Amino acid sequence: MxxxxxxxxxxxxxxxxxxxxxxxxxxxxxxxxxxxxxxxxxxxxxxxxxxxxxxxxxxxxxxxxxxxxxxxxxxxxxxxxxxxxxxxxxxxxxxxxxxxxxxxxxxxxxxxxxxxxxxxxxxxxxxRRFDADYAKLEQIISGGDLGDLLMLHCRHRNPSTPPGFTNEMLINDSVVHEFDVVRYLTGEEISSVQVRLGKPSRNAPAGQHDPQQVLIETTSGVLVDVEIFVNAKFGYEVGTQASLEDGIVDIGLDHGPVTRTAGRVGGDVTPGFEERFGxxxxxxxxxxxxxxxxxxxxxxxxWDGYATAACCEAGVKAQSSGEKVAVELNEKPELYR
Amino acid sequence: MxxxxxxxxxxxxxxxxxxxxxxxxxxxxxxxxxxxxxxxxxxxxxxxxxxxxxxxxxxxxxxxxxxxxxxxxxxxxxxxxxxxxxxxxxxxxxxxxxxxxxxxxxxxxxxxxxxxxxxxxxxxxxxRRFDADYAKLEQIISGGDLGDLLMLHCRHRNPSTPPGFTNEMLINDSVVHEFDVVRYLTGEEISSVQVRLGKPSRNAPAGQHDPQQVLIETTSGVLVDVEIFVNAKFGYEVGTQASLEDGIVDIGLDHGPVTRTAGRVGGDVTPGFEERFGxxxxxxxxxxxxxxxxxxxxxxxxWDGYATAACCEAGVKAQSSGEKVAVELNEKPELYR
Amino acid sequence: MxxxxxxxxxxxxxxxxxxxxxxxxxxxxxxxxxxxxxxxxxxxxxxxxxxxxxxxxxxxxxxxxxxxxxxxxxxxxxxxxxxxxxxxxxxxxxxxxxxxxxxxxxxxxxxxxxxxxxxxxxxxxxxRRFDADYAKLEQIISGGDLGDLLMLHCRHRNPSTPPGFTNEMLINDSVVHEFDVVRYLTGEEISSVQVRLGKPSRNAPAGQHDPQQVLIETTSGVLVDVEIFVNAKFGYEVGTQASLEDGIVDIGLDHGPVTRTAGRVGGDVTPGFEERFGxxxxxxxxxxxxxxxxxxxxxxxxWDGYATAACCEAGVKAQSSGEKVAVELNEKPELYR
Amino acid sequence: MxxxxxxxxxxxxxxxxxxxxxxxxxxxxxxxxxxxxxxxxxxxxxxxxxxxxxxxxxxxxxxxxxxxxxxxxxxxxxxxxxxxxxxxxxxxxxxxxxxxxxxxxxxxxxxxxxxxxxxxxxxxxxxRRFDADYAKLEQIISGGDLGDLLMLHCRHRNPSTPPGFTNEMLINDSVVHEFDVVRYLTGEEISSVQVRLGKPSRNAPAGQHDPQQVLIETTSGVLVDVEIFVNAKFGYEVGTQASLEDGIVDIGLDHGPVTRTAGRVGGDVTPGFEERFGxxxxxxxxxxxxxxxxxxxxxxxxWDGYATAACCEAGVKAQSSGEKVAVELNEKPELYR
Ligand SMILES: [Mg+2]
Ligand SMILES: [Mg+2]
Ligand SMILES: [Mg+2]
Ligand SMILES: [Mg+2]
Structure with missing residues (x-):
C-alpha cells in the first residue's frame, strides 16, 4: 500500500x-x-x-x-x-x-x-510498550545479564481524578496498564491479584478509597506491588523498580532543567500523562x-486485551474481598502463540 | 559527672x-x-x-x-x-x-x-534513628506540611549473608530495623505483619528463601511494604519512599563522585552497613x-525493644503461615509514656 | 498550501x-x-x-x-x-x-x-533551539524570576572525531553551535572570543589540539566558558550550567534506566548527537x-548565520593568537529586527 | 604521648x-x-x-x-x-x-x-583535603584509570558575604581554597592566574565585583576555571568537575531527602560551609x-601555605590588571620534598 x-x-x-x-x-x-x-x-x-x-x-x-x-x-x-x-x-x-x-x-x-x-x-x-524507558527495561530483563527478575515495585500516581471516577475505575482504567506492563516485562501471565486498603487520603473524593496497593503474582512467582494513588496532587508519575538476582533497575525518574534557588534544588515534576507518554x-x-x-x-x-480483562475482573473482586483472587485464563489459541 | x-x-x-x-x-x-x-x-x-x-x-x-x-x-x-x-x-x-x-x-x-x-x-x-536521612524524614512527616503519611515502601538489601543466616534471621536480624523505623516514622504501633514468598534468587543459600516481601500495617492504617533481599549482590542499600497526602519523599539514595566513562554514567554503590551507618x-x-x-x-x-520483639514474633509466624498475623501488645506502662 | x-x-x-x-x-x-x-x-x-x-x-x-x-x-x-x-x-x-x-x-x-x-x-x-532543555532554559532566563544571567558554563563533548577533523573545525563545526546558544540564551550579540590551549589528550589525532577552552563575552558582559572536547571517549554530552543572580540552572544531564549492579550505580551515557538531538x-x-x-x-x-560566522572567524583567530579577539558586526538591517 | x-x-x-x-x-x-x-x-x-x-x-x-x-x-x-x-x-x-x-x-x-x-x-x-568527595576525586585522578587530568571546572558559591568582605577577600579568603584544591588534585604547582570580571550581580555589595571567574594553569598545562560567586543567594555550593582523557568526574552534588510536591521535585541545598564541611x-x-x-x-x-600565598598575590594582581599573572615560587626546600 x-x-x-x-x-x-x-x-x-x-x-x-x-x-x-x-x-x-x-x-x-x-x-x-x-x-x-x-x-x-x-x-x-x-x-x-x-x-x-x-x-x-x-x-x-x-x-x-x-x-x-x-x-x-x-x-x-x-x-x-x-x-x-x-x-x-x-x-x-x-x-x-x-x-x-x-x-x-x-x-x-x-x-x-x-x-x-x-x-x-x-x-x-x-x-506503555512504546515508551522508551519501559522498552529499555524489557531489554535489560530479557537480556539476562542481571539474572532472573524477582520483584517489581510499580507506582502509578495521578494528580487528581475527574468527577465520577469510581473505585472500580482505579483497577479498570489505571491498574490495567500495570497488568499489561507486568505481562510485558515478565513475558508471563498473571496468576493472582490482591488489594490492600489502608489509610485513605483526605484528597480522595467520596466513594473512592485512594490510595490502594495491588499485589500481583505471575506464574513463575515474580512478586509485584503497585501503588495506585490517583489524587496524589504533587504531579504525575509512572515508574517501576525491578529487583533482579544481580541488580536493581529504576525507570520513570524525573528530569529536565535542574534549578537551585532559595535553598532548594530540583526540577519540575511531570504534570500529566500527556507529557509523560505523548x-x-x-x-x-x-x-x-x-x-x-x-x-x-x-x-x-x-490476547493481551483478553488476559488483562481477566486481571481487571480479579482485581475488582479483590478490592472488595480483601483476599488473594486467582486469575483464570482459557487456553491460549494457536493464533496468538 | x-x-x-x-x-x-x-x-x-x-x-x-x-x-x-x-x-x-x-x-x-x-x-x-x-x-x-x-x-x-x-x-x-x-x-x-x-x-x-x-x-x-x-x-x-x-x-x-x-x-x-x-x-x-x-x-x-x-x-x-x-x-x-x-x-x-x-x-x-x-x-x-x-x-x-x-x-x-x-x-x-x-x-x-x-x-x-x-x-x-x-x-x-x-x-537508624541516628541516621541523618531517617531523622529528616521523621521531621518531614511529623511536621505535617505534606499532610498525613499513607504508605511506606522500604527496601533493605545486603550484598550477601554470612554462613548460618537462617530464614528467621531475615526477620529477627534485618526486618527488626524496619519494624523500628516504621514505629519511629509513624509514631504508632504495628498492628499486623504478613510475608510474601515469591521467586527466590539463585544466589540464596540452601534453607533461606530470599528475597521476601513483608507487609506491615500500623494502628491508623498506614500500609508498609518491605523488600528484604539479603543476597542482592550489587551492594548495600537501605532506604524508604514515603507517600503522603500531598507529596512523595525518598531517602537512602546513593551519592559520592559521579563518573562518566566508556558509555556509562554513575558512581559507587554503598558496599555495606558500616559505610552506610558508621x-x-x-x-x-x-x-x-x-x-x-x-x-x-x-x-x-x-518499650521499643519489647514492641519490636512482638513484631518479630508475628513476622516469623507469618513467614510460615502466609497469613496476616496480628501483633498483640500489653498495655503501655506509665514509665514509657 | x-x-x-x-x-x-x-x-x-x-x-x-x-x-x-x-x-x-x-x-x-x-x-x-x-x-x-x-x-x-x-x-x-x-x-x-x-x-x-x-x-x-x-x-x-x-x-x-x-x-x-x-x-x-x-x-x-x-x-x-x-x-x-x-x-x-x-x-x-x-x-x-x-x-x-x-x-x-x-x-x-x-x-x-x-x-x-x-x-x-x-x-x-x-x-539546539528546538531541543526541549535549551528551550526551557531560555524561558527560565528570559522569564526573569531568577534575576539577570551572569555566567554560562558550556560543555560540548564528542566521543571522537572523523579523520580530517582539523583544529579550525573545532570552532567552525562544533563551537559554532555554542555561539548560537549563547546568542539565543542571552538575546545579545557576542563581543569577544578567546581560546585557551592547555594539556592535550593523548586521544587527540595529530594536528588537533583537544580539548580547548573557549572564553566568550556578550555585549552586556555575560561571561561564558566552553569546554570543547571532541575526543572525550566516554560518550557524547552537550549541556550548560547557567549562573543567574538568584539561582543556578543545569541542563543536559543524562537519564534513562538507572541500574545498580556489582557495586556501581548508573545508566548509559548518550552515545552520540543523533540520540541527543534526534x-x-x-x-x-x-x-x-x-x-x-x-x-x-x-x-x-x-542574521543568526552571519553573526555566528563572525564569531567563528574570531574564534579561529583566537586559537592561534591566544589573545581575546573582538567580534565585529555590521549594523543589523531592518529586515531582521 | x-x-x-x-x-x-x-x-x-x-x-x-x-x-x-x-x-x-x-x-x-x-x-x-x-x-x-x-x-x-x-x-x-x-x-x-x-x-x-x-x-x-x-x-x-x-x-x-x-x-x-x-x-x-x-x-x-x-x-x-x-x-x-x-x-x-x-x-x-x-x-x-x-x-x-x-x-x-x-x-x-x-x-x-x-x-x-x-x-x-x-x-x-x-x-578540603579531609572532605570525602575531594579525597575520592584525588584517588580517581592519581589512580590513573581514566588517563591524565586535562581540565578542572570549579565552583565556589556562598549565599552572601559578611559586611566588609572586599574584592581582595574573594581571592584571599575564598579562592585560596581552590588554589589548594588544584595543587592537591594535580600534585603540581600553579604557574599562572587570570581573573575575568563580567556582569556583576545586583546582590553584590558596593565595592565588590561579584561573581568573578578565575583562570588557573598548572605547570603541566592543566586548565582550571573557578566561578567564585559569594552572593549567590540560593545556598552554598563547593564542587568540581574534572575532565580526564577517558572520563568526566563530578563531586559536590547535593543530596538528602528528595521530595516531590506541588509540581516540583527536589531537596534542600546545603545552606552553608558548616553543613558542607563540618x-x-x-x-x-x-x-x-x-x-x-x-x-x-x-x-x-x-610549603602548601607558602605556595598558595603566592597564588593569592598573583590572583589579586590579576583582578586589577585583567592580565594573566605568572606565579613565582622559590625552590622547594628539602624538608618539604
Ligand atoms: Mg497523517
Ligand atoms: Mg572515648
Ligand atoms: Mg513526509
Ligand atoms: Mg577532646
Missing part, C-alpha cells in the same frame, strides 16, 4: 480528538477519513480543518460511504465488542483503546471472532499504521 | 569489637574499662592497646573488680535477658544491641524489671554516653 | 541522507521530490524507496525539471553561498545546514541578497516545513 | 570558638587548656564550661603558665607570622587556619624558620591531634 491509510476514528471525546489531531499533524502514512460519534456536533468539531475527514453517526454509515481502510476505537469500553466484531467481519485493521472489552467473557468472544478470521487484526492501546502515543499509532499497511499488527494483540 | 563514663563491653565479637574501637577512638566522655567475653583470648584481643581496659569472663567479675559505670551489651540476643536484669539491679545505664530479647515474653520481663527500678535505664541499639553508630553511642552521664536514656528505650 | 511541500535536498552525504529519511518517514506535510548530488550514485542510494524522489547532479537541473517548492542545503559550507543566492532568486524557502557560509564576508553577501528579496526566506540549521532535528524540520507553507521562516534566520 | 594533647587556641572569634567546641565535644585525645584573645571577655565566653581551660591575653602568658602542648591559630592572617615563629621556637605542633600568612614574602620567612627547626611542625587549615573540619583537627602526638604533621604543611 503506497497510499495513505484512511482511518475512521470512532469516538470524538478527549482521547478520540487527541488521536485525530495526532494522525493529522504527526503521523506519516495515514489520514483521518471519517470521524464517528452519535454526537454529530462533537464529531464535527474534531474533524474541523482536516481535509477529507467526513462525519458520521455510526461506523456502518462511515464504512458504507467508502474510504475507510482501518478503524481506531476510542469509545468507552462497553461499546467496544460490537465495533470490534464488525471490523473483524470487514477484515480491516483495528486499533482498540484499552480495555479490549470490560470483562473476560466479552473479551473471549472477540478472541473467538478473530480466530474465525484466521489472522491477528486487532491491536490494543497499551502504549511520544509513546505517537510511536504507538505510527507502529499500528506501518503494520496495518503490511496487513500486520504492530503492538499488543487481542 | 565530669569524669569519663567507664564502660564494660559485654561480647567481643564483630559488633562488640567495633564498639570498643569506637568508644576508644571516636567517642568523647567515655572509655572502655572492661571487656567481657567467656572467650578470654577474644576479649584480650579486643582490649589490646586500650589503656585501662581489663578483661573478664563474666559481667559479675567485671563489676566486682570496680570501675564499671555502664554496660554495653553486644552478645547474641538470647543472652540479653540475664545481663539486662543484672544491670537493672545495679542501677547502671545499659546500651543493649538489638534485639532487646528474642521474643515478646522475655522482653516483657525486662520491662517489668525496669518498672520496678522506676526509671528508664535501657537504651536499645536501633541506630556515622549513625557513632552518634548513637555518643548520645547514649551523654545521656548516661545525666542519668537519662538517649535513644530508643525498653 | 494544502499540498505537501516538495523539497529538493542538496547533498546526499551523512547529514543529507539523514534529512531525506526524516522527511520521508517522520515529517508531515512535506516530501522529498529531488535529491541533488554530483555523485549521482550516492544521490540514487539516498532516494531509493522514496516514491516521487528524482535524482539530479545540480540544483538548477532539479529546479528546471519542476516539482521543487523548497531547498534543504546539506552540502559542505563552502558550497552554500552559491546555492543560497540561487534559491533567493527563485524566491523559495531554504533550510541551510550550519554554517550559513564559512566566514563573515560571504555571509554578509547572503544577507544583502535576502534584503534585496525583501523578506526572510532562509532558516539556518541551529537545531528529536530536535525532527522538530526543526517540521517547524521549517510548517513555516514555509505559510511563507515564513520557522527558526534561526540569516 | 598517652595523655591528652593540651591545646592553646589563639583567637576566640567565630572560627576559634567553633574549634574550641569541636575539640571539647568531638575530638578524642585532646583538650583545650588555654584560650588566648586580647578581648578577655570573648576568650572567657569561649572557654566557659570547659574543665581546665584557662584564659589569657597573649600566647606567651599561656605558655608561661604551663599546660600548653600545641597551638591552634585562629586569628586574622596578618597576626599569624609572629605566633608561628614563636611556636616554632618552642618546638610545639601548630595548626594554622588559612592563610599561612597574607603574602608570599612573609610565608617564606615562616618556611625559613621551620627549616631552621629542621622538622615539619606546621599544619595549614586547608580542610565533618571535614572534625577529621582535620583529629588528624592533626593524632599526628601531633607522634610529633608529625597530619595534613597540608607550611
Amino acid at each position: 503506497t497510499e495513505n491509510l484512511k482511518i475512521a476514528v470512532v469516538g470524538a471525546g478527549r482521547m478520540g480528538a487527541d488521536h485525530i489531531d495526532r494522525i493529522h499533524t504527526r503521523i506519516v502514512g495515514a489520514s483521518v477519513s471519517a470521524v464517528v460519534d452519535i454526537d454529530l456536533d462533537r464529531a464535527g468539531q474534531a474533524a474541523a480543518g482536516i481535509p477529507g475527514a467526513r462525519v458520521f453517526a455510526s461506523l456502518e454509515e462511515a464504512r458504507a460511504a467508502g474510504g475507510v481502510d482501518a478503524v481506531l476505537l476510542a469509545t468507552p469500553g462497553f461499546l467496544h465488542e460490537e465495533a470490534l466484531i464488525k471490523a473483524l467481519e470487514w477484515d480491516i485493521p483495528i486499533l482498540c483503546e484499552k480495555p479490549l472489552t470490560p470483562d473476560a467473557a466479552t473479551s473471549w468472544r472477540v478472541i473467538e471472532a478473530e480466530q474465525k478470521l484466521g489472522r491477528q487484526s486487532i491491536q490494543v492501546g497499551f502504549m 511520544d509513546a502515543y505517537d510511536r504507538e499509532i505510527q507502529s499500528w499504521v506501518d503494520a496495518a499497511r503490511r496487513d500486520e499488527v504492530g503492538g499488543p494483540n487481542a | 565530669t569524669e569519663n563514663l567507664k564502660i564494660a563491653v559485654v561480647g567481643a565479637g564483630r559488633m562488640g569489637a567495633d564498639h570498643i574501637d569506637r568508644i576508644h577512638t571516636r567517642i568523647v566522655g567515655a572509655s572502655v574499662s572492661a571487656v567481657v567475653d567467656i572467650d578470654l583470648d577474644r576479649a584480650g584481643q579486643a582490649a589490646a592497646g586500650i589503656p585501662g581496659a581489663r578483661v573478664f569472663a563474666s559481667l559479675e567479675e567485671a563489676r566486682a573488680a570496680g570501675g564499671v559505670d555502664a554496660v554495653l551489651l553486644a552478645t547474641p540476643g538470647f543472652l540479653h535477658e540475664e545481663a539486662l536484669i543484672k544491670a537493672l539491679e545495679w542501677d547502671i545505664p545499659i546500651l543493649c544491641e538489638k534485639p532487646l530479647t528474642p521474643d515478646a515474653a522475655t522482653s516483657w520481663r525486662v520491662i517489668e524489671a525496669e518498672q520496678k527500678l522506676g526509671r528508664q535505664s535501657i537504651q536499645v541499639g536501633f541506630m 556515622d549513625a553508630y557513632d552518634r548513637e553511642i555518643q548520645s547514649w554516653v551523654d545521656a548516661a552521664r545525666r542519668d537519662e536514656v538517649g535513644g530508643p528505650n525498653a | 494544502t499540498e505537501n511541500l516538495k523539497i529538493a535536498v542538496v547533498g546526499a552525504g551523512r547529514m543529507g541522507a539523514d534529512h531525506i529519511d526524516r522527511i520521508h518517514t517522520r515529517i508531515v506535510g512535506a516530501s522529498v521530490s529531488a535529491v541533488v548530488d554530483i555523485d549521482l550514485d550516492r544521490a540514487g542510494q539516498a532516494a531509493a524507496g522514496i516514491p516521487g524522489a528524482r535524482v539530479f547532479a545540480s540544483l538548477e537541473e532539479a529546479r528546471a525539471a519542476g516539482g521543487v517548492d523548497a531547498v534543504l542545503l546539506a552540502t559542505p559550507g563552502f558550497l552554500h553561498e552559491e546555492a543560497l543566492i540561487k534559491a533567493l532568486e527563485w524566491d523559495i524557502p531554504i533550510l541551510c545546514e550550519k554554517p550559513l557560509t564559512p566566514d563573515a564576508a560571504t555571509s554578509w553577501r547572503v544577507i544583502e541578497a535576502e534584503q534585496k528579496l525583501g523578506r526572510q526566506s532562509i532558516q539556518v540549521g541551529f537545531m 528529536d530536535a532535528y525532527d522538530r526543526e524540520i517540521q517547524s521549517w516545513v510548517d513555516a514555509a507553507r505559510r511563507d515564513e521562516v520557522g527558526g534561526p534566520n540569516a | 598517652t595523655e591528652n594533647l593540651k591545646i592553646a587556641v589563639v583567637g576566640a572569634g567565630r572560627m576559634g570558638a567553633d574549634h574550641i567546641d569541636r575539640i571539647h565535644t568531638r575530638i578524642v585525645g585532646a583538650s583545650v587548656s588555654a584560650v588566648v584573645d586580647i578581648d578577655l571577655d570573648r576568650a572567657g565566653q569561649a572557654a566557659a564550661g570547659i574543665p581546665g581551660a584557662r584564659v589569657f591575653a597573649s600566647l606567651e602568658e599561656a605558655r608561661a603558665a604551663g599546660g600548653v602542648d600545641a597551638v591552634l591559630l585562629a586569628t586574622p592572617g596578618f597576626l599569624h607570622e609572629e605566633a608561628l615563629i614563636k611556636a616554632l621556637e618552642w618546638d610545639i605542633p601548630i595548626l594554622c587556619e588559612k592563610p599561612l600568612t597574607p603574602d608570599a614574602a612573609t610565608s617564606w620567612r615562616v618556611i625559613e624558620a621551620e627549616q631552621k627547626l629542621g622538622r615539619q611542625s606546621i599544619q595549614v587549615g586547608f580542610m 565533618d571535614a573540619y572534625d577529621r582535620e583537627i583529629q588528624s592533626w591531634v593524632d599526628a601531633a602526638r607522634r610529633d608529625e604533621v597530619g595534613g597540608p604543611n607550611a
